[in-house]
Amino acid sequence: MNSSVGGVLLRSARLVGTPGEPVDLLVEDGIVTAAGEGLEPGSARTVDLGGRWVSPGLWDSHVHMGQWALMRQRLDLSSATSAAGAAALVAGRLLSMPPTAGQPLIGYGFQDGLWPDAPTRELLDAVGPDVPVVLVSKDLHAAWLNTKALALHGHADHPTGVLREQAAFDVNARISSVPDEHLDGWVGEAVDAAAARGVVGIVDLEMTLSLDRWAHRVAGGIRGLRVRAGVYPHDLDAVIARGLRTGDVIEGTEGLVTMGPFKVITDGSLNTRTAYCHAPYPGLDDAPEGRGICTVDRGRLVDYLRRASTAGLVPAVHAIGDAANTLALDAFEEVGCGGSIEHAQLVDEADFGRFARLGVIASVQPEHAMDDRDVADRYWPGRTHRAFAFGSLVAAGAEVRLGSDAPVAQLDPWVSMAAAVSRARDGRSPWHPEQRVLASVALAASTDGRTMLRPGSVADLVVTELDPLRADDHQLRDFAVSATMLGGRWTHSTLDGDTTVQG
Numbered sequence: 001m002n003s004s005v006g007g008v009l010l011r012s013a014r015l016v017g018t019p020g021e022p023v024d025l026l027v028e029d030g031i032v033t034a035a036g037e038g039l040e041p042g043s044a045r046t047v048d049l050g051g052r053w054v055s056p057g058l059w060d061s062h063v064h065m066g067q068w069a070l071m072r073q074r075l076d077l078s079s080a081t082s083a084a085g086a087a088a089l090v091a092g093r094l095l096s097m098p099p100t101a102g103q104p105l106i107g108y109g110f111q112d113g114l115w116p117d118a119p120t121r122e123l124l125d126a127v128g129p130d131v132p133v134v135l136v137s138k139d140l141h142a143a144w145l146n147t148k149a150l151a152l153h154g155h156a157d158h159p160t161g162v163l164r165e166q167a168a169f170d171v172n173a174r175i176s177s178v179p180d181e182h183l184d185g186w187v188g189e190a191v192d193a194a195a196a197r198g199v200v201g202i203v204d205l206e207m208t209l210s211l212d213r214w215a216h217r218v219a220g221g222i223r224g225l226r227v228r229a230g231v232y233p234h235d236l237d238a239v240i241a242r243g244l245r246t247g248d249v250i251e252g253t254e255g256l257v258t259m260g261p262f263k264v265i266t267d268g269s270l271n272t273r274t275a276y277c278h279a280p281y282p283g284l285d286d287a288p289e290g291r292g293i294c295t296v297d298r299g300r301l302v303d304y305l306r307r308a309s310t311a312g313l314v315p316a317v318h319a320i321g322d323a324a325n326t327l328a329l330d331a332f333e334e335v336g337c338g339g340s341i342e343h344a345q346l347v348d349e350a351d352f353g354r355f356a357r358l359g360v361i362a363s364v365q366p367e368h369a370m371d372d373r374d375v376a377d378r379y380w381p382g383r384t385h386r387a388f389a390f391g392s393l394v395a396a397g398a399e400v401r402l403g404s405d406a407p408v409a410q411l412d413p414w415v416s417m418a419a420a421v422s423r424a425r426d427g428r429s430p431w432h433p434e435q436r437v438l439a440s441v442a443l444a445a446s447t448d449g450r451t452m453l454r455p456g457s458v459a460d461l462v463v464t465e466l467d468p469l470r471a472d473d474h475q476l477r478d479f480a481v482s483a484t485m486l487g488g489r490w491t492h493s494t495l496d497g498d499t500t501v502q503g
Helices: 065-071 083-096 121-127 147-152 166-175 180-195 211-219 233-241 298-310 322-335 349-358 366-379 390-395 413-422 439-444 473-477
Strands: 008-015 023-028 031-036 045-048 053-056 058-063 105-110 133-137 142-145 162-164 199-204 226-231 257-265 315-319 339-343 360-364 400-402 461-464 481-486 489-493
Touching: 058 400, 058 413, 065 180, 083 105, 083 121, 083 133, 121 142, 121 147, 133 147, 133 166, 142 147, 142 166, 162 166, 180 199, 180 211, 180 489, 199 257, 199 481, 211 226, 211 257, 226 233, 233 257, 233 298, 257 298, 257 339, 298 315, 298 322, 315 322, 322 339, 322 349, 322 360, 349 360, 349 390, 360 390, 366 413, 390 400, 400 413, 413 439, 413 473
Parallel strands: 008 045, 008 053, 058 199, 105 133, 199 226, 226 257, 257 315, 315 339, 339 360, 360 400
Antiparallel strands: 008 023, 023 031, 053 461, 133 142, 142 162, 461 481, 481 489
């Protein structure tokens, strides 16, 4: 992880969040050792930043890295505004790029919550009867299959072909099982793409334990990010048996991979109408699951949190609906441990203050608000003033972290910041603008809580052409990143001079 002998002196760097003229930063052995005007380079290489802006490197607090890498290879369905439109995209791909004989056609990114027509197995059969077709929803909580694929995955008698929650997760796990060399190659490409956007670290919440896989990747030369790899209930015993605690460095990873949080899912998603809510979804007042799905009851959740936290694993609880968030906060309070709630999309008014009081981080994904604003207006009517309520969380004193939930949204923290700061996209007016947050808050929530670089800081940094605290949402969405440094190594650079990218 060390930089080359003598380190590097960054001339004329404007430090984001600090007033005054540009300064020099001296980086030695992966640490910022000095900051000031007119520093002498000694044996350090000198790189002139020409007054560019420098801030701590970016983190994405919620990623499914294997899924993100896979989705980058699949048929993109995000433009489909109807089931028929999605089927037409499938038909076009089968004509232009048919899969190898016996292999499925896999698509990703459909959102059926606002479609005027229903997705059915027959619709996919009409365009691809002889090829297994599996389409994964944007939120990963649903999968739409044709008859041939349903038979292959044990659901031959399913009436619609649209599987939800665990059934969809199981199918997605099967289609995601590819040779390690293929997946690792695609992950390497995704890591490089993230570094090019200024990212230095991710919290990887892949549903299969990825610690050893990441160690293998680092040994194979994928060294462009720090990774905190999470664990789910089905692997909890194995991690505890290894004596791993959140924050522990995984051997053989050059300090890049650490044990991440313990993740548990308590409900579904908004688009599938399975997020667990206090009030029923419109038209589902008397339906058995009209308020969504609670996948873990309070007693079991308390047991999970107590077991994990006692073993030194910090809990991260998936909760989207307001009832799920109340359930999660109740469990945190009963156990007396901290952790995070992942998503926190709909929060009861009485619960905002509990995040701060209980020391529970709100790990949120602002771009989801832009993706789902119309779905929320339809399925959470009268409640959207407390949906994706980042402003209310910050005002209540909660610690907030931003992420993408890639592949649900793209792994690009600048996009997350733009959504948090503007609450707008595609030329539309801001959605609940009272829930916007300051640019300084969004940046700190995207840099692992580091607000500025100073002597003693780890040299994880990003160099940009503009000041991110003064950029508007349009500029942030296409923000120019000049260079990214990880522990004193350049992982991305368009700068002139000695800035060789080292992985």
